[in-house]
Amino acid sequence: MTINRAGKTQGEAPQPAPRSNRLEAGTFPYMLILPSIAVILLVVGFPLLYSLYVSFTPYELLRPNSLNFTLGKALRNYEKLLNDAIFWRSLGNTIIFLAVSVNLSYLLSLALSQLLARVTVGQGILRTLLMVPMMFAPILVGMQFRWFFNASVGLVNNFLYSLGLIQAQGQIAWLVDVPLGMFSIIVASVWMNIPVLTIILLAGTLSLPAETFEAAEVDGASGWQKFRFITFPLLAPFSYIALTIMSLDIARAFDIVRIMTDGGPAHRTEMLWTYITRLSIENTKFGLGSAMSWVTVSLSVLFTLYFFRQLVKARIVR
Amino acid sequence: MITRSVGPNRRRNDRIWNAVAWVVMLALALPAFWIIMTAFRPNSEVNTFPPVWIPQRLTLEAYANMFGLNPEVQQRVAVEAYLRNSLLASGISTIVAVSLGTLAGYAFARFRFRFHTGLFLGIMLSRAVPGVALSLPLFLLFNRAGLVNNVLGLALVYIAVNIPFTAWLMDGFFRQIPQELTESAYIDGCGYWSAFWRIELPLSLPGLATAAIFAFLAAWNEFQIVSVLARNNAAKTFPPGLFAFTEQFTVDWRGMAAMSVIMMVPAVIFVILVQRNLVSGLTFGAVKG
Numbered sequence: 001m002t003i004n005r006a007g008k009t010q011g012e013a014p015q016p017a018p019r020s021n022r023l024e025a026g027t028f029p030y031m032l033i034l035p036s037i038a039v040i041l042l043v044v045g046f047p048l049l050y051s052l053y054v055s056f057t058p059y060e061l062l063r064p065n066s067l068n069f070t071l072g073k074a075l076r077n078y079e080k081l082l083n084d085a086i087f088w089r090s091l092g093n094t095i096i097f098l099a100v101s102v103n104l105s106y107l108l109s110l111a112l113s114q115l116l117a118r119v120t121v122g123q124g125i126l127r128t129l130l131m132v133p134m135m136f137a138p139i140l141v142g143m144q145f146r147w148f149f150n151a152s153v154g155l156v157n158n159f160l161y162s163l164g165l166i167q168a169q170g171q172i173a174w175l176v177d178v179p180l181g182m183f184s185i186i187v188a189s190v191w192m193n194i195p196v197l198t199i200i201l202l203a204g205t206l207s208l209p210a211e212t213f214e215a216a217e218v219d220g221a222s223g224w225q226k227f228r229f230i231t232f233p234l235l236a237p238f239s240y241i242a243l244t245i246m247s248l249d250i251a252r253a254f255d256i257v258r259i260m261t262d263g264g265p266a267h268r269t270e271m272l273w274t275y276i277t278r279l280s281i282e283n284t285k286f287g288l289g290s291a292m293s294w295v296t297v298s299l300s301v302l303f304t305l306y307f308f309r310q311l312v313k314a315r316i317v318r
Numbered sequence: 319m320i321t322r323s324v325g326p327n328r329r330r331n332d333r334i335w336n337a338v339a340w341v342v343m344l345a346l347a348l349p350a351f352w353i354i355m356t357a358f359r360p361n362s363e364v365n366t367f368p369p370v371w372i373p374q375r376l377t378l379e380a381y382a383n384m385f386g387l388n389p390e391v392q393q394r395v396a397v398e399a400y401l402r403n404s405l406l407a408s409g410i411s412t413i414v415a416v417s418l419g420t421l422a423g424y425a426f427a428r429f430r431f432r433f434h435t436g437l438f439l440g441i442m443l444s445r446a447v448p449g450v451a452l453s454l455p456l457f458l459l460f461n462r463a464g465l466v467n468n469v470l471g472l473a474l475v476y477i478a479v480n481i482p483f484t485a486w487l488m489d490g491f492f493r494q495i496p497q498e499l500t501e502s503a504y505i506d507g508c509g510y511w512s513a514f515w516r517i518e519l520p521l522s523l524p525g526l527a528t529a530a531i532f533a534f535l536a537a538w539n540e541f542q543i544v545s546v547l548a549r550n551n552a553a554k555t556f557p558p559g560l561f562a563f564t565e566q567f568t569v570d571w572r573g574m575a576a577m578s579v580i581m582m583v584p585a586v587i588f589v590i591l592v593q594r595n596l597v598s599g600l601t602f603g604a605v606k607g
Contacts, residue, residue: 032425043478047455135585137539158369293451304446
């Protein structure tokens with residue numbers, strides 16, 4: 001058997017393994033990947049193409065013969081979407097929600113990781129507490145906060161009442177009013193995002209070389225300076241992996257919105273995901289829903305692609 | 319300059335940091351404890367106003383209702399069906415997805431081939447497709463294939479959903495295994511497959527366990543796809559099952575809390591099992607290129 005090894009010859013001194021160390025093995029790697037690709041093409045690729053086709057038709061589930069493609073009318077669903085104020089509203093809401101939620105989650109996790117890195121008493125217990133939100137499925141997170149923010153029996157209003165800050169039952173309609181509805185959903189999603197982000201950032205912080213900090217201390221660097229000029233830049237790879245994991249899981253936020261407000265009342269917290277469900281599943285307009293799905297898929301893929309590029313850039317060797 | 323940071327000043331600072339950390343972390347965990355406590359409180363304490371903060375007595379009523387004491391609740395909330403479907407869909411998909419994803423991860427970690435980066439990116443991007451966008455065409459196609467309301471159909475979807483993350487994790491794990499062992503196996507005349515099967519795979523078992531847990535939980539917690547593909551109790555899992563506690567104007571919060579606790583069991587086991595290895599598992603691929 002012949003083995004082609006790139007960049008390494010017999011008897012060379014051991015080097016920190018670069019990635020070019022990978023072997024060439026003919027068709028073997030393709031055979032390893034083939035089953036995965038086949039399943040993904042079957043369950044993700046093909047349905048997505050089918051949905052692209054459906055998005056060019058006026059298909060409604062209850063009118064089976066509406067699934068036909070007419071060249072002149074192919075883009076009608078997309079036209080309808082562009083002229084649909086609720087679509088734009090849901091797109092705007094989604095962008096606001098994701099931007100605030102992702103940034104807030106990241107900043108809070110960064111702060112929390114720095115806090116936890118300094119703790120000297122009960123580290124083990126605190127790290128276990130940190131993992132508690134991870135035990136909750138996204139749908140449970142949504143259910144829990146829907147209940148907490150419930151106007152008449154919710155924990156938040158009850159708490160404010162017990163503190164004497166509000167006088168009557170159900171005084172603040174957290175899930176109904178603008179902008180409280182969006183605020184409540186963001187609180188729930190941040191709570192869900194914090195553990196994984198914090199764990200990764202904490203691991204990164206603890207892995208930083210102590211000598212650098214000692215040197216900085218000798219030079220008289222303040223706590224903030226040490227964070228700004230040493231910890232934060234050195235954490236970059238960890239930040240990117242944390243954000244990548246979050247971007248891959250971003251759709252989990254759908255569950256939260258779905259169960260907390262379901263986009264309502266009156267489209268106030270409508271997001272792309274809830275509006276797709278409303279159009280297609282509730283109103284059976286699969287053509288229009290598919291067009292909107294494709295808009296959403298394109299945005300998600302662009303978003304993820306961006307993070308991957310950043311991640312690759314941040315890697316020391318790739 | 320150095321002495322400044324070791325004196326009593328430093329000790330006082332440490333005490334403040336510790337106190338802040340404890341308050342913040344207890345606040346973070348509080349909602350979860352509230353849910354668990356609610357599951358074991360009598361309904362009269364849960365739904366009253368003004369609120370009762372400290373539990374007066376604990377009861378298993380919610381579980382008794384769910385599992386048969388209250389026929390009305392049991393008829394509406396098919397816990398046994400949710401449990402069966404959740405276990406089947408998550409179990410089957412985990413086994414298959416981890417097997418396939420491990421093979422793919424191994425290929426990406428060990429071999430050079432054309433389209434290496436492209437294929438890797440393609441597999442990962444398939445995961446970025448929101449479940450709600452996938453659920454519509456899957457519903458139409460599964461409807462024709464008779465796979466709607468079918469646990470096996472659901473498991474098939476979860477296999478595809480779980481492969482990317484498994485491949486990504488395993489790619490990281492395999493890259494951590496020193497290649498010398500495998501290389502000497504090649505020199506001893508070992509083929510690619512038997513080197514993988516007999517040397518690398520056994521070494522990657524901890525990684526495999528982590529990947530399996532992630533895959534299981536992802537399927538166990540999935541909602542968007544199952545809520546469209548499962549219209550009745552033949553395939554409904556726990557997440558859509560939660561909605562059985564909601565009626566037009568009222569929600570049985572305590573019942574929901576009780577079922578949430580059941581739903582949390584695999585995740586609790588997961589946290590206990592992988593607490594130590596979680597970070598290394600997630601960040602393997604990140605820094606060590």
